[in-house]
Every structure is written in C-alpha cells, then in structure tokens.
Amino acid sequence: MTPMEKFGPNGVDMAPEPLYAEAQASLAHSTAGSQTRASSERHAACSCGQLRLRVSGDPVRVSICHCLACQRRTGSAFGFQARFRADRVEVTGRSREFLRASDEGENRTFRFCPECGATVFYTTAGAPELIAIPIGAFADPDFPAPAFSVWERRMHVWVQAPQDSHRSP
Secondary structure (H helix, E strand, O other), X not given: OOHHHHHOOOOOOOOOOOOHHHHHHOHHHHHOOOOOOOOOEEEEEOOOOOOEEEEEOOOOEEEEEOOHHHHHHHOOOOEEEEEEEHXXXXXXXXXXXXXXEOOOOOEEEEEEOOXXXXXXXXXXXXXXXXXXXXXXXXXXXXXXXOOEEEOHHHOOOOOOOOOOOEEOO
C-alpha cells in the first residue's frame, strides 16, 4: 500500500473507526470500574460559559482518538470525548457549526461558541441519536476513563492508553 492509499491526499489515515455497534455492546465495560454517579447529571460549558450543556445519565461511550483530524481539532495529542443519547442532552446558549468529513467520509458537525470559539459538542451522520462532548468541556477530573482508544497508529509515542481499553490501530 502506498502512503497515498494509506493516508489519503491530505495525510489523513483512511482506516475506519470501530463500529458504533461495538460501542453499544460494550456499554457495561465503559462504566465498569469507573466512578459513576447514580442518576448522574453533568454540566459542560465553553470557556466563557455562554454555551452550556446539561447531561443526564451515563455516557454510551468514552473514547480517545489519535487521528490527525482530532489532533488538529483539539490542538492536543488526541481527542477525548464521551457520547450521550441526544435525548439526555439539553443545550443552552448560542452556537455556530463547522461541518467536516471524517477520515471515512462521514459528515461530522461540530458546534462551538461564537464568543470564545470552544467546541462544546458534535454529532455524526452515522449516529444522529448521539451527541459527543469533549471531556474538557465538563472540567471534571473524576470523569470515567476512556474505554476505547482508536487510530492508535497515529498515537504519539509517549501516550499510553488505558490497559483495559478496547484498542484499534
């Protein structure tokens, strides 16, 4: 396989992320052993507080992604996000949208605060019933650890994913 076939014209890895069905099947794993709250309610917000989310219940999936698109989007070595059922997320405040295609060609719509620019949540065309929220928007050091680590072939050499996470090259 040539570098162009493997990474595509923009240097983005073309291998697919693990299927959503796998995430649903391992919901028990994503919350097992983590510090979850009974009837949990969490709050997420942008940097200035204008765009806020209230989330009830536990996440369907908590993951870290090492793809180049997530690295560029976050300005960090990886993206760290939790996905929740959309009917469990209440949005307050104004947001702007940025639409981009994922490495697999799936549309992803990122919502960010028009005042401070922080991404607060996003949705994917392949799972419209879920809302993904970057963990940093919760500002909660007790948030459950990721149960999935994807795009590991793009992982920085110094990063170590949790040993018990489902891992994908």
